Amino acid sequence: MYTNKVKKKDRAAEIIRENQKRFRCPICSGDMTIKGFYSLVCGSNHSFDISRKGYLNMLTSPCNIVYPKELFEARHKVCEEGFYDQLIDKIINTIEKYKKSQEDKKxxxxxxxGCGEGSHLYRMSQRIKKDLKYNLFGVDISKEGINIASNNSSDVIWTVADLTRLPFQNRSFDVVLNILSPANYLEFDRILNGEGIIIKVVPGQLYLQELRQAIYKNKKYSNDKVVDYFTSKLEVVHVENISYKFSIDDELLPILIKMTPLTWGRMLKEGTI
Ligand SMILES: C[S@@+](CC[C@H](N)C(=O)[O-])C[C@H]1O[C@@H](n2cnc3c(N)ncnc32)[C@H](O)[C@@H]1O
Ligand SMILES: [Zn+2]
Incomplete structure (x- = not known):
């Protein structure tokens, strides 16, 4: 067990070293390098250690956006059952198309x-064509989320950080995924290279409609404001609607209920959790 964790930390240190030029100190914005095997350090000596499980914590102030650990665990289970697989396939297709338009990229x-417990990125990394090298980063403000994400045995750099102040250099990414999470388009624009893209996933009107119906009865749900804001800030290249049904058995139902902030808000109010 211990040996396994040490190996994980070593592998994480290796891929962080390969990508160290992409990091930027979240305190002074300086360049960063790996020092003494397991610390990412800037020129002013601000230092961030790689944890035993192989993730970085680069949060500089305490976070008050708290999703409970149980929500991330439930989300993880629901993802494992394939609930979001069709969405992941769509994202992979979009990345493949983008790749074709960037032929010179190695x-x-x-x-x-806002990767949460990391399943989407992990499952993507398992399915995407490995015809070129991928550098994969997952960032979330929640330590609970990143802690679960780092259980995955994938070469992803998992980092606890605030997406409104990303610890990365300007123009150091090709693609930003933003799935069912808050966004900061100024930051995304800053870290994307000139031809980079943002893939933003927002819930449609029918997302989890059976659950919404049961909890909120006939209350209408719309994400128009989020979409309008996105459209006002960015050049929209392509929009795709995705809609599918997924059967939930009796075992998965209580877990599904626990995996969404929608129900946590309601249950907390009613004192049922
Ligand atoms: C509804 S969850 C979605 C998580 C994941 N993308 C998924 O689809 O399973 C929203 C996520 O956004 C994260 N989040 C909220 N504010 C954030 C911020 N300022 N920086 C980074 N992550 C943030 C939360 O911690 C949470 O994991
Ligand atoms: Zn610094």
Missing amino acids: ELTILDA
């Missing part, structure tokens, strides 16, 4: 901003 650097 590697692709992707950030999942």
Whole structure:
């Protein structure tokens, strides 16, 4: 067990070293390098250690956006059952198309901003064509989320950080994924290279409609404001709607209920959790 964790930390240190030029100190914005095997350090000596499980914590102030650990665990289970697989396939297709338009690229650097417990990026990394080198980064403000994400045995650099102040250099990414999470388009624009793209996933009107119906009865749900804001800030290249049904058995139902902030808000209010 211990040996396994040490190996994980070593592998994480190796891929962080390969990508160290992409990091930027979240305190002074200085360049960063790996020092003494397991610390990422800037010229002013601000130092961030790689944890035993192989993730970095680069949060500079305490976070008050707290999703409970149980929500991330439930999300992880639901993802493992394949609930989001069709969405992941769509994202992979989009990345493949982008790749074709960037023929000279030898590697692709992707950030999942607000990755939660990391399943989407992990499952993508398992399915995407490995015809070039991928540098994969998952960032979330929640340590609980990143802690679960780092259980995955993939070569992803998992980092606890605030997406409104990303610890990365300007123009160091090709793709930013932003799946069902808050965004900061100024930051995304800063870290993307000139031809980079943002893939933003927002829930449509029918997302989890059975659950919404059960909890909120007939209350209408719309994400128009989020989409309008996105459209006002960025050049929209392509929009795709995705809609599918997924059967939930009795075992998965209580887990599905626990995996969404929608129900946590309601249950907390009613004192049922
Ligand atoms: C609904 S969850 C979605 C997580 C994941 N993308 C998924 O689809 O399973 C929203 C995520 O955004 C993260 N988040 C919220 N504010 C953030 C911020 N300022 N910086 C980084 N992550 C943030 C939360 O911690 C949470 O993991
Ligand atoms: Zn610094």
